[in-house]
Amino acid sequence: MKANIKKIAVLTSGGDAPGMNAAVRAVVRSSVYYNLDVYGIYKGYDGLINGDIEQLQVRSVSNILSRGGTFLLSARSDEFRTKEGRAKAYKNFKANDLDALVVIGGDGSFTGADVFSQEYDVPVLGIPGTIDNDLAGTDFTIGYxxxxxxxxxxxxxxxxxxxxxxxxxxxxxxxxxxxxxxxxxxxxxxxxxxxxxxxxxxxxxxxxxxxxxxxxxxxxxxxxxxxxxxxxxxxxxxxxxxxxxxxxxxxxxxxxxxxxGGSPTTSDRVLASRLGVAAVEGLLNGQSNVMVGVVNSNVVYTPINEAVKTIKKIDAEEFRIAKILSI
Amino acid sequence: MKANIKKIAVLTSGGDAPGMNAAVRAVVRSSVYYNLDVYGIYKGYDGLINGDIEQLQVRSVSNILSRGGTFLLSARSDEFRTKEGRAKAYKNFKANDLDALVVIGGDGSFTGADVFSQEYDVPVLGIPGTIDNDLAGTDFTIGYxxxxxxxxxxxxxxxxxxxxxxxxxxxxxxxxxxxxxxxxxxxxxxxxxxxxxxxxxxxxxxxxxxxxxxxxxxxxxxxxxxxxxxxxxxxxxxxxxxxxxxxxxxxxxxxxxxxxGGSPTTSDRVLASRLGVAAVEGLLNGQSNVMVGVVNSNVVYTPINEAVKTIKKIDAEEFRIAKILSI
Amino acid sequence: MKANIKKIAVLTSGGDAPGMNAAVRAVVRSSVYYNLDVYGIYKGYDGLINGDIEQLQVRSVSNILSRGGTFLLSARSDEFRTKEGRAKAYKNFKANDLDALVVIGGDGSFTGADVFSQEYDVPVLGIPGTIDNDLAGTDFTIGYxxxxxxxxxxxxxxxxxxxxxxxxxxxxxxxxxxxxxxxxxxxxxxxxxxxxxxxxxxxxxxxxxxxxxxxxxxxxxxxxxxxxxxxxxxxxxxxxxxxxxxxxxxxxxxxxxxxxGGSPTTSDRVLASRLGVAAVEGLLNGQSNVMVGVVNSNVVYTPINEAVKTIKKIDAEEFRIAKILSI
Amino acid sequence: MKANIKKIAVLTSGGDAPGMNAAVRAVVRSSVYYNLDVYGIYKGYDGLINGDIEQLQVRSVSNILSRGGTFLLSARSDEFRTKEGRAKAYKNFKANDLDALVVIGGDGSFTGADVFSQEYDVPVLGIPGTIDNDLAGTDFTIGYxxxxxxxxxxxxxxxxxxxxxxxxxxxxxxxxxxxxxxxxxxxxxxxxxxxxxxxxxxxxxxxxxxxxxxxxxxxxxxxxxxxxxxxxxxxxxxxxxxxxxxxxxxxxxxxxxxxxGGSPTTSDRVLASRLGVAAVEGLLNGQSNVMVGVVNSNVVYTPINEAVKTIKKIDAEEFRIAKILSI
Missing domain, CATH: 3.40.50.460 (Phosphofructokinase domain)
Incomplete structure (x- = not known):
């Protein structure tokens, strides 16, 4: 069942990670591929609160695939943690006729997305972008x-x-x-x-x-x-x-x-590319309030609160290997 | 059921790949960890044929983890494709009292290993080392x-x-x-x-x-x-x-x-480290004539002839992504 | 004696070289420092012929210091080799009220600059940007x-x-x-x-x-x-x-x-920065039809035709060293 | 006038710098080129004091040109600052029949060399190896x-x-x-x-x-x-x-x-190569108690005490450029 999505927005939030630009590029290009309008929100949730929003084109994401950081800028928003902040954010969301929101970030950003999605019934899709690799629901996070x-x-x-x-x-x-x-x-x-x-x-x-x-x-x-x-x-x-x-x-x-910082590796660029496309396709297929990840080479969608709350464990095997090799 | 392995040898064969040194290091260090004697064979199968064999210590593999190429040297051996060549190789194998052979290489090297293992009932364990990533039985090959x-x-x-x-x-x-x-x-x-x-x-x-x-x-x-x-x-x-x-x-x-060439990436070094340890542990556990790989983050052992004969396919999903993003 | 320069333009021409962006940045920033207006001409001389010219600000050159290539784009212009082409170029030069031209490129580009400068009495200042290092009048060229x-x-x-x-x-x-x-x-x-x-x-x-x-x-x-x-x-x-x-x-x-390609080295960025500043200061001090270079750590200005015609020699000493070391 | 030098030794001392290996390689290879015997002293002056000395061959310096650190190891020697320490060092120097000493390091190492050279009339030649670039008598030090x-x-x-x-x-x-x-x-x-x-x-x-x-x-x-x-x-x-x-x-x-750390740049490798050859040639030509450097692209020999005592100044021009560009 297809969702009625025409216009989506994308933001990067929390600590920046190499490959965030590649993910934004993939969201923008796959939106254009599926004939959606796509908007960039600057400085994370603060940009949604302050209306710092701009339509993006294929051209807007030229030459960013190889660049560290995020051209959409990022921030941790205190205001978005308040009911008032989210109300302002929603006002801008509606004012721009947006149908869905893609959030690229880590657990703090996803917790905010979760609350926002539930308060205002907004389809939100999370893409795991953090160097820490500490999110369940994906084998690897972008930047790791x-x-x-x-x-x-x-x-x-x-x-x-x-x-x-x-x-x-x-x-x-x-x-x-x-x-x-x-x-x-x-x-x-x-x-x-x-x-x-x-x-x-x-x-x-x-x-x-x-x-x-x-x-x-x-x-x-x-x-x-x-x-x-x-x-x-x-x-x-x-x-x-x-x-x-x-x-x-x-x-x-x-x-x-x-x-x-630094130019993302091949793995991070490919992962970001896959997840960016999968985010747009997920929204088109009616996914909401989920994080998209890659598990055992397959795209999977996990409820955001599950991805955030589950603690991802270090592979015990890796630690065992490390001990053997450091003799 | 434990195999009676006391002395193993390791060689690199075929086209060199970054991370081969890391794999040799892991074979050597885990052998020492498990109280095995470990020998290095130089220049691939030619070294086995010519008796170019030397005992290795933990010290022998100091400071090679980060280096491209293979300090054991590599070659494609025409002589090993002949019955006479393999007979000479086996003579040296026995003369050195070796119990098992670890071969780091690609499909050509594994085909040779397979024949040798069957002709002389020698336990052989393959580690996939090739930049081409064209071996079934592992998600990724070392160097890719x-x-x-x-x-x-x-x-x-x-x-x-x-x-x-x-x-x-x-x-x-x-x-x-x-x-x-x-x-x-x-x-x-x-x-x-x-x-x-x-x-x-x-x-x-x-x-x-x-x-x-x-x-x-x-x-x-x-x-x-x-x-x-x-x-x-x-x-x-x-x-x-x-x-x-x-x-x-x-x-x-x-x-x-x-x-x-070049210094191997983190992924290749970690993969090589895991596979090197798993090769030694596989031999100790009675594995023979298999290739060790990592599939969906788990170590798996695949019969060598299966790994060589199965054609590994490009992920269709990746190619689809590539088309969407190149609009 | 100070020249009456208020408005300068900069272009990159010929084969691109890492550090050209750093040189453009230095021209722009030092122009602003000296209260000059500064214009960027796109695609080398073709942009001057076609009027592809735009005023640049400090902001225009943000985040380009570390990037290979040239954001002004480059080309080898056949039309500029013709009298008609240069006439069109001069028309645009005057139409934009430009007082001087900075050309970043190699010998082909400088030959064109020389002719243009003499035909129309336009102050031209060359900055050596080529990976080949084949220009006299400077120990090193940008990109080398x-x-x-x-x-x-x-x-x-x-x-x-x-x-x-x-x-x-x-x-x-x-x-x-x-x-x-x-x-x-x-x-x-x-x-x-x-x-x-x-x-x-x-x-x-x-x-x-x-x-x-x-x-x-x-x-x-x-x-x-x-x-x-x-x-x-x-x-x-x-x-x-x-x-x-x-x-x-x-x-x-x-x-x-x-x-x-590639991000320029420290040396190339520092050289490009020095030469960009020295180009603007040279124009302000009445230099014309010269190339700016660094010889024995000092900035020097050499008549363009001399820089182009003199063949720069490989250091014989270096070649001697190479022979000794390759024994 | 040629000095009667048959056997030289080389050591690295003080903080390590990328390119020290390239300098040792050049000393070794040019020694062989000039039919000298060449010895490596390990761990700086401590190795001379403790007799940690070994003859080097062309083969000994294979594959080190691109490597950071120093395979001769380095240290700051407290004992060499004492008269007793230097006496032990000289004993080993004579015991090995050495005729001259090449010291790769910074000012602390050179001060020690200077004292040693004067106390025992030993020809010493310094090669500037330090990332700090704080030695007079050379435009650049190895590693900078x-x-x-x-x-x-x-x-x-x-x-x-x-x-x-x-x-x-x-x-x-x-x-x-x-x-x-x-x-x-x-x-x-x-x-x-x-x-x-x-x-x-x-x-x-x-x-x-x-x-x-x-x-x-x-x-x-x-x-x-x-x-x-x-x-x-x-x-x-x-x-x-x-x-x-x-x-x-x-x-x-x-x-x-x-x-x-890290693999040395082209400039550092070329500089180290030139200085290594020039050190050996300097000794052969009777130079003693000097540091070899490159000034304005030419090899120069400066008395060690002068190189150490003169304070090298930051190029005022560079600082001026920096201020203009950071507007």
Missing amino acids: DTACNTATEAIDKIRDTASSHERLFFVEVMGRDAGFIAVNSGISGGAVAMLLPEHNWGIDDLIRRLQRGASSEKASNIVIVAEGCKLGSAYDIAAKVKTQLDYFDIRVTVLGHLQR | DTACNTATEAIDKIRDTASSHERLFFVEVMGRDAGFIAVNSGISGGAVAMLLPEHNWGIDDLIRRLQRGASSEKASNIVIVAEGCKLGSAYDIAAKVKTQLDYFDIRVTVLGHLQR | DTACNTATEAIDKIRDTASSHERLFFVEVMGRDAGFIAVNSGISGGAVAMLLPEHNWGIDDLIRRLQRGASSEKASNIVIVAEGCKLGSAYDIAAKVKTQLDYFDIRVTVLGHLQR | DTACNTATEAIDKIRDTASSHERLFFVEVMGRDAGFIAVNSGISGGAVAMLLPEHNWGIDDLIRRLQRGASSEKASNIVIVAEGCKLGSAYDIAAKVKTQLDYFDIRVTVLGHLQR
Whole structure:
């Protein structure tokens, strides 16, 4: 059963992620393909509240496929969390004759979308765009693969200097409460250990592991610390290790925001392209208040509240592999 | 039921692929983890025939995780295709007291492994290492993701000059008889068309598409040609198009062997790490004459002859997406 | 003595080069800094002939510093080579009340500028933008450093596969009649030989060198062929070598247009920034019909015809170094 | 007058820099070219003190040209600062029959070399290897160009997220007491301001500049802070700015050690190659206790104490350009 959708709008919300532009491009181009009008809302929900809305054409999304960030701009909107904010947003939604809304973002953005959709009976479709990969309903989120590669390239560079000086480096990577970037860039960067939010690896385990490496004359060591790690920041953990293993020459690097930028990888561009098309096709097929994802190579639509509430787990297998390889 | 494996050997064979080193490292480290002796065979099957074999330690695979190519070297062995060649190989296999063989390579290498395994009742385990992604029994082969990203980065650069001069570029990518690199780098690079071995897109379709773009003032066009495309090489196709659309300023670039090299991506390193561990664990668990792969995120073992004979298909969905987005 | 310049125009012409955008940005921003009006002419001289001219603001050049290509577009104009074409161009020049013209390009573009400047007494200032580095009056041209790095990265990738298979690769790089990219990327990529337009290295020398390497068991060899090499294309030379050294496993890669694209390096962005500012300041100081360059770290202005006619020589020292290192 | 040099040793000392491997390779290969024996000393001066010395062959430096770090390892030696330490070092120097020493490093390493050379009348030749570019007697030090490009690429990525969120970023770059990396990556990254050790730009100037940008609706701002900046760390400065301009959404990233690693750029490889050859030729020509550098494209030899004591100045012109372009 086809929904009666003629005019859709798209926005990017929350922390930006590489591939968001590719997703917007796919939403715009597939809208044109299906003869829909498509509008861009600038600065996330704030743009909907303030009427910062503009019709987009195929031309509007030329040459953005390869670019990091989001040309629609993004923000976390406090006002949209209020009933009044959402009322203003809906007013602009109707004033522009919009039939549906595509939201590219993470869980905070989707929670807002969920509330809005229910309050005003607006068809909303979420596309998972966050480097953290912390959304259920999709194997991967847009931006995650790029962030992992950015982290890996940084670790490779740090490895050069760690090896040259036989040092121990603590490298803090992003991921909020999830350890996906940490475990993947850790395996990929040959880390001796990864301290994740999801595991209760204590300082003592880490110290034993470092001692064992030292006794076998392992020349350099890199420990990955996820930003959500409960043992503290990379600086905290480095300080604790130093008190017990003072023969190590220790350095700390916090990779920071560069993990959010950069030209998206092939995987992220292809994923963003698929999800952008699937979002438009989902709306045309009557989907509403769902997030579109790719699970086992297939497009699936998951109710937004389910995608947000379910906690996605790190693959236990990957963590097991990491332990075997870091002997 | 555990197999009685004490000593294994590993070789890389056929065309090299980024991530082969990461796979060898994983085989070596997991062998050490499971208290096995592990040997490296140099230059593929030729090294087995010539006794170019050496024990490897954890140290032997330091600092190779991030490197393209294969430090074990690779080759296509004509001698191993002969009964005499395989007899020599088996003699060295026994002389070194080897219990099992891990082969990292593509379908040609696996066919050899299959014959050898059956002739001499040697446990052989294949790890799919080829940029072409043309093996059934695994969603992705080692090196494929890196090759796609290398092709995408090259296309991005070509796009700069295509846009600046409003030109039409034909870019030929690798992949032998399979269009995987072509379709993925095509979506990722925003190509107007991809000419694949698997599809009978004619020159006429291409010309119609280019004419349509020209009439809507599309400024630059990139057409991806898979090396196995039945319409001819990128040069052939460009020449045919030129005769009919002489107002286009046309250039051709054949990406060539740079697609085989480079530091592997995070995905390829993680995949290689998983498969390397799974190969050793498979042998310990009595697997023989199988290829290990990852399907829907799970490790699976597929009989080698099945992996080689089944033709893996391009995801029709991806090709559909590509058509929608290239309007 | 200050010239009476109020309104200047800038165009990019000839083959595009990474850093052209950075140069345009510097021209625009320094014009605004000096309270000049600044106009962009699209598609090189053709845009001047056709009146494709638009005023630029600081905002017009936001976010272009890091981008390859030229947003002003470029072309080689046949019409501007005719008296009639230049007459049309001058008509538009006056119609827009322009006082001076900044031309970013190579020798072909500068020759046109020279003629135009003399015919119509128009102050013209050239900025050297070409990957070929073949202009006298400047140590480096904009885009050259980026092209060398692009070539080097490609050679590094090819080295991975050359080493893994113990192959001999012929890699053809750009540079038209000049061997700058070839000699620099050759030293940088560890090539065994570089065949340049400027040197009469014969096939026999090359073969002797390859034989010597083979006898010392050099595992892989990369020979760089400049596109202007008088011995023929990389394919021609490879074929000649094959007839005499048939034990080599030979491959050829022509890097092609990807050398023109990509985000400019730090050096190219800084050079483009300096030259863009110096162009505007030169015009304000009464310079006309000169090319601005950087020689020994200082800005210098050279009469355009001198910059074009003088043949810039490859540093003999560099070639000597290359020979010593490729033993 | 030729010196009687038959056997030379090479070491890398102090902070590692990309291109050190390329310099070692050039020293080794040119030594072989000139029929000298060449030895590698591991871990800097500590290796000389401890006799960690090994003869090197052409083969020893295969495939290191493109690698960051230093395979000879590096360290800052406390023991070499003592008379006893240097005595041990000299004992090993004589025990190995060495005639001369090539030291690749920065000012600390050269000061040690200077003392050693004078105490024991040992011919010492310094090659400037440091990302900081803070040595007189050479236009550029090995590693500086790579570090600038690494910083620029990181700033480009940060720009993506700064633009998408209209944020103000403070990015801290390396360089110790010198602002070379800061000013070059600042121009290259389009920074609104660069806070250098060499300039007394106050917080007030910075605030005025940011206010001016805000009033002209500049969407994103990046301020580069050199690590040696006297106003404090990037965090300190960000905090001060926040108290006065609380409407800015501010983030801080400290790039850290990743600036030391990575594959060297073409410029750094070519520079390292030239200097490595020139070091060996200098020793053969009787040079002693000098640093070899490249000034205005020519090789020059400068007495080590002069190279160390002279403070190299930031090009005032560059800083002026930066100010004009950041309007």
